[in-house]
Amino acid sequence: MRPAVQRIQVLRGPLRYPVLVAPRGAALVSDFLARQPGMLVVVTDTHVARHVWPLIREACRRRGRRLPAPLVLPAGEATKRWGSVVRVQRALLARRCDRSTCVVALGGGVVLDVAGFAAATYMRGVQWVAVPTSLLAMVDAAVGGKVGIDLAGTKNIVGAFHQPRAVLAGTDFLRTLPERERRNGLAEVVKLGMVADRRLFECLEERAREWRRPQPRRDAALVTRCCTIKARLVADDEQDRRGIRARLNFGHTIGHALEADARQGLLHGEAVALGMLAACAVATAHDLASDTLRRRLQRVLVRLGLRVVLPRAPRIALLRRAWQRDKKLCMGAPRFVLTLRIGAASVDHRVSEAQIVESLRVIVAPPREPRLRPPARPRAATRQGVR
Amino acid sequence: MRPAVQRIQVLRGPLRYPVLVAPRGAALVSDFLARQPGMLVVVTDTHVARHVWPLIREACRRRGRRLPAPLVLPAGEATKRWGSVVRVQRALLARRCDRSTCVVALGGGVVLDVAGFAAATYMRGVQWVAVPTSLLAMVDAAVGGKVGIDLAGTKNIVGAFHQPRAVLAGTDFLRTLPERERRNGLAEVVKLGMVADRRLFECLEERAREWRRPQPRRDAALVTRCCTIKARLVADDEQDRRGIRARLNFGHTIGHALEADARQGLLHGEAVALGMLAACAVATAHDLASDTLRRRLQRVLVRLGLRVVLPRAPRIALLRRAWQRDKKLCMGAPRFVLTLRIGAASVDHRVSEAQIVESLRVIVAPPREPRLRPPARPRAATRQGVR
Numbered sequence: 184m185r186p187a188v189q190r191i192q193v194l195r196g197p198l199r200y201p202v203l204v205a206p207r208g209a210a211l212v213s214d215f216l217a218r219q220p221g222m223l224v225v226v227t228d229t230h231v232a233r234h235v236w237p238l239i240r241e242a243c244r245r246r247g248r249r250l251p252a253p254l255v256l257p258a259g260e261a262t263k264r265w266g267s268v269v270r271v272q273r274a275l276l277a278r279r280c281d282r283s284t285c286v287v288a289l290g291g292g293v294v295l296d297v298a299g300f301a302a303a304t305y306m307r308g309v310q311w312v313a314v315p316t317s318l319l320a321m322v323d324a325a326v327g328g329k330v331g332i333d334l335a336g337t338k339n340i341v342g343a344f345h346q347p348r349a350v351l352a353g354t355d356f357l358r359t360l361p362e363r364e365r366r367n368g369l370a371e372v373v374k375l376g377m378v379a380d381r382r383l384f385e386c387l388e389e390r391a392r393e394w395r396r397p398q399p400r401r402d403a404a405l406v407t408r409c410c411t412i413k414a415r416l417v418a419d420d421e422q423d424r425r426g427i428r429a430r431l432n433f434g435h436t437i438g439h440a441l442e443a444d445a446r447q448g449l450l451h452g453e454a455v456a457l458g459m460l461a462a463c464a465v466a467t468a469h470d471l472a473s474d475t476l477r478r479r480l481q482r483v484l485v486r487l488g489l490r491v492v493l494p495r496a497p498r499i500a501l502l503r504r505a506w507q508r509d510k511k512l513c514m515g516a517p518r519f520v521l522t523l524r525i526g527a528a529s530v531d532h533r534v535s536e537a538q539i540v541e542s543l544r545v546i547v548a549p550p551r552e553p554r555l556r557p558p559a560r561p562r563a564a565t566r567q568g569v570r
Numbered sequence: 571m572r573p574a575v576q577r578i579q580v581l582r583g584p585l586r587y588p589v590l591v592a593p594r595g596a597a598l599v600s601d602f603l604a605r606q607p608g609m610l611v612v613v614t615d616t617h618v619a620r621h622v623w624p625l626i627r628e629a630c631r632r633r634g635r636r637l638p639a640p641l642v643l644p645a646g647e648a649t650k651r652w653g654s655v656v657r658v659q660r661a662l663l664a665r666r667c668d669r670s671t672c673v674v675a676l677g678g679g680v681v682l683d684v685a686g687f688a689a690a691t692y693m694r695g696v697q698w699v700a701v702p703t704s705l706l707a708m709v710d711a712a713v714g715g716k717v718g719i720d721l722a723g724t725k726n727i728v729g730a731f732h733q734p735r736a737v738l739a740g741t742d743f744l745r746t747l748p749e750r751e752r753r754n755g756l757a758e759v760v761k762l763g764m765v766a767d768r769r770l771f772e773c774l775e776e777r778a779r780e781w782r783r784p785q786p787r788r789d790a791a792l793v794t795r796c797c798t799i800k801a802r803l804v805a806d807d808e809q810d811r812r813g814i815r816a817r818l819n820f821g822h823t824i825g826h827a828l829e830a831d832a833r834q835g836l837l838h839g840e841a842v843a844l845g846m847l848a849a850c851a852v853a854t855a856h857d858l859a860s861d862t863l864r865r866r867l868q869r870v871l872v873r874l875g876l877r878v879v880l881p882r883a884p885r886i887a888l889l890r891r892a893w894q895r896d897k898k899l900c901m902g903a904p905r906f907v908l909t910l911r912i913g914a915a916s917v918d919h920r921v922s923e924a925q926i927v928e929s930l931r932v933i934v935a936p937p938r939e940p941r942l943r944p945p946a947r948p949r950a951a952t953r954q955g956v957r
Contacts, residue, residue: 265656269721276722279894304691307718307729307810331694334656335663342694343730423694508663 189407193326193346193414201349202326202414204407206399208235208353212314213242215351216250219312221283225253226271226298228262231290231316234359239289239314251278256294263293263332265341271301275309285310285348291317291364292324292451296342299330303345313347316356318368318402319452322375322409325350327417327428337508338439344422352410354402362395362488363450369394369487370452372409374459377480378430379412381526384483391486430528433520434459437539440505447494456489457546459522464542465534466521476524477545492548499540506539576794580713580733580801588736589713589801591794593786595622595740599701600629602738603637606699608670612640613658613685615649618677621746622703626676638665643681650680650719652728658688662696672697672735678704678751679711679838683729686717690732700734703743705755705789706839709762709796712737714804714815724895725826731809739797741789749782749875750837756781756874757839759796761846764867765817766799768913771870778873817915820907821846824926827892834881843876844933846909851929852921853908863911864932879935886927893926 188211191202205211216223216239227236232255243250254274256262275284288298288311295313302311315325331342357365369387372394376384387394394405413431420427438458442449449457463477481491506517517539519532575598578589592598603610603626614623619642630637641661643649662671675685675698682700689698702712718729744752756774759781763771774781781792800818807814825845829836836844850864868878893904904926906919 265652269652272728273722276724276727276895304718304728304730306727307716307731329694331691335660337663340663340693341659341691343691344694507666 187403189403191407191410191414193350193418200346202352202410203349204321204352204354204403204410206354206403208316208351208356209238209242211353212239212351213246213248215312215349216243216287217246217248219285221285221310222278222280223250223285223287224275224278224280225250225287225289226256226294226301227253227289228256228258228291228294230258231294231359235316235356236289253289256297258293260293260333263296265332265334267297268301268304268332271298272305275301275305280305280309282306282309285312287312287314288347289314289316290320291315292320295320295324296330296332296339299328299345299347300332300342303330303343308345310348311345313350315350315352317360318357318365318406319371320368321352321354321357321406322368323371323413323431325352326410326413328421329423336443337505338443340508346421350410352403352406354397354406355399357397357399357402360397365395365397366488367450367452370456370459370484370489372405373480373483373487374431374433374455375409375412377459377522377525378433378520378528379416379526380408383408383412384525387487388479388483391483395488426530429530430520432530433522433528434462436506436509436517436519437461437502437542439509440502441493441497443505444498444501446498449494453490456484457491457493460484460491460546461539461542462519462521464545465519465532465538466523468538468541469521469532469534471521471529471532472523476522479525491546493543493546496547497543499543502543503536574790576790578794578797578801580737580805587733589739589797590736591708591739591741591790591797593741593790595703595738595743596625596629598740599626599738600633600635602699602736603630603674604633604635606672608672608697609665609667610637610672610674611662611665611667612637612674612676613643613681613688614640614676615643615645615678615681617645618681618703618746622743623676626701640676643684645680647680647720650683652719652721654684655688655691655719658685659692662688662692667692667696669693669696672699674699674701675734676701676703677707678702679707682707682711683717683719683726686715686732686734687719687729690717690730695732697735698732700737702737702739704747705744705752705793706758707755708739708741708744708793709755710758710800710818712739713797713800715808716810723830724892725830727895733808737797739790739793741784741793742786744784744786744789747784752782752784753875754837754839757843757871757876759792760867760870760874761818761820761842762796762799764846764909764912765820765907765915766803766913767795770795770799771912774874775866775870778870782875813917816917817907819917820909820915821849823893823896823904823906824848824889824930826896827889828880828884830892831885831888833885836881840877843871844878844880847871847878847933848926848929849906849908851932852906852919852925853910855925855928856908856919856921858908858916858919859910863909866912878933880933883934884930886930889930890923 189204286302288295313325315321328346331339434455438455442454466472576591673689700712702708715733718726821842825842829841853859
């Protein structure tokens with residue numbers, strides 16, 4: 184029995200590829216892979232290899248396609264580096280993969296980024312299929328063909344545009360996620376609502392508590408909506424040069440900087456949530472949006488269980504170094520995406536460093552209640568001044 | 571005073587770039603770079619940094635453009651690996667290069683490959699200018715946008731298609747080359763004649779000894795001719811999928827395998843020369859060409875000072891491993907480019923491993939004269955057999 188599959192078509196010049204979303208992932212993925220010609224090489228991570236891979240392997244076996252053992256990378260952000268790409272490519276070489284090979288990236292954003300980039304550069308480009316298993320990867324990383332790695336603490340600084348052959352999102356896989364990972368993905372859903380879909384944002388507002396728990400059919404509808412938005416923004420601006428795709432970077436300039444500060448210990452979506460709040464403060468300071476917008480955003484983030492204040496006081500020097508290395512930098516000044524009202528973003532705002540630092544105030548925890556002690560006496564100098 | 575500049579236009583769908591060839595390199599390069607907006611980062615190697623870089627730096631300074639110190643990689647094939655790409659990208663990051671940066675690759679094929687690939691993947695692609703300083707790089711590597719590195723002993727297995735902003739070939743730089751490097755480049759010129767330009771081949775035949783020595787004006791004409799041929803083949807088949815660009819791989823299946831055998835100690839062009847001779851033997855064995863073709867090719871190679879026999883006996887197992895990893899592999903069998911007559915190549919010939927091994931005979935040195943010693947007596951076993 185085939186599951187109900189939602190099909191979104193990404194149009195991209197001469198190349199097109201489908202994004203398939205269904206509540207039953209193993210059936211969806213095996214159905215697609217069983218019909219793929221050529222050699223398949225599955226790349227995954229330790230977490231997904233335990234929870235998702237066995238389901239896919241068995242479903243493929245039942246359809247008569249035996250998949251070779253996957254290449255398993257360590258789970259976690261630290262995997263997103265050159266060494267992992269080289270490891271995947273050495274494995275492709277050892278398996279004598281030629282240009283007809285298809286790399287199957289099975290996992291979250293890190294696996295998709297590493298395996299997709301390895302595919303983009305192996306033999307100057309072989310095909311790949313994205314099988315996202317985290318909510319963040321389904322709504323953000325999988326669609327659009329941006330693949331890449333970090334270098335010297337800078338996020339996604341090395342990479343390529345390499346569109347997958349298909350994106351296969353099975354929302355029952357989301358049950359294998361820890362709660363924190365789900366919230367991490369929900370932050371990017373909020374972002375999509377903020378920049379492009381007022382109705383999506385309102386839907387999150389109205390039933391925030393429901394969204395916090397996985398439910399495959401409901402999640403399939405959510406992922407379909409998000410992928411549709413992203414496919415629309417990406418289709419007209421694959422190479423991110425026309426300011427259309429750039430809207431997706433809302434919250435990312437400060438978000439990436441916060442994420443780079445290991446001491447804060449933030450996941451990508453958590454950092455983006457805080458980055459969005461700061462960006463709203465920038466818009467208010469520029470008189471481009473009222474502060475109601477930020478408060479409304481803050482409320483929905485809280486309801487979804489996301490943090491709206493930094494775990495620790497920000498280290499400005501470290502953040503500055505990060506945003507100065509941002510890919511969106513233009514002639515030395517960070518370029519911001521600002522949301523003017525819900526569902527409408529505006530790109531290319533040059534913001535001074537002083538303004539960024541000022542905007543961070545809205546995500547810094549208020550100082551603790553002062554301890555009870557007698558108020559300080561007015562200083563002598565003041566009294567002298569009064570004289 | 572401007573030097574006489576030959577301009578060849580590479581047409582490639584919506585993107586176009588010029589290949590400029592002139593006998594006075596420093597003037598050509600500085601004239602172009604002085605007018606480039608954005609930050610320039612020069613990548614070169616130890617050899618070129620000594621012999622060519624000072625001329626360019628001075629010429630640029632006279633035109634009012636001060637270039638920052640170049641990033642200098644070690645000269646030699648061993649530089650063509652991941653570590654070098656990462657080194658270039660770390661340097662770009664350290665210099666705070668953004669998307670408006672232009673990488674200037676100044677050197678031979680290795681520098682062009684490494685710096686071009688680093689540019690292709692830094693921030694998912696920044697611009698680069700190719701300034702080839704070796705004959706091989708001028709006639710082969712610079713035009714076409716193929717960039718990449720070796721991995722695990724396999725040539726060019728990792729890379730990208732990334733067209734340069736321009737190619738600037740100054741043929742007076744060729745005076746800085748050792749004689750062997752010049753012959754190395756001439757082998758690729760012979761190849762271009764073999765696959766696409768009968769007149770070029772005849773020109774090499776007729777005045778082979780003249781071509782062995784550098785002469786900037788004459789070399790500029792030669793490089794212009796070669797780049798014109800290559801630009802034509804590349805323009806219609808950038809991604810190497812239509813069998814047009816593939817003609818340029820004549821001699822490369824066996825050539826790459828021979829080059830991978832470090833014990834032979836062959837340069838790329840030297841290996842390709844031998845690979846072309848073997849490919850001619852394959853064509854003869856398939857009754858596709860007469861052996862006269864191979865003998866004519868052999869004669870011109872000898873006249874140009876190239877070797878036509880292997881320095882050492884080939885190690886078949888090692889060569890097999892190399893050609894089995896060839897990018898041109900199709901369903902397990904190497905695909906050959908064969909020349910049917912001078913100036914006309916034919917692609918996609920599937921050749922069995924036995925046929926490849928057989929073809930190597932034409933490039934193996936004949937066995938030495940046997941030493942004078944009494945013939946061995948027939949062995950006892952034989953005599954027993956006779957009984």
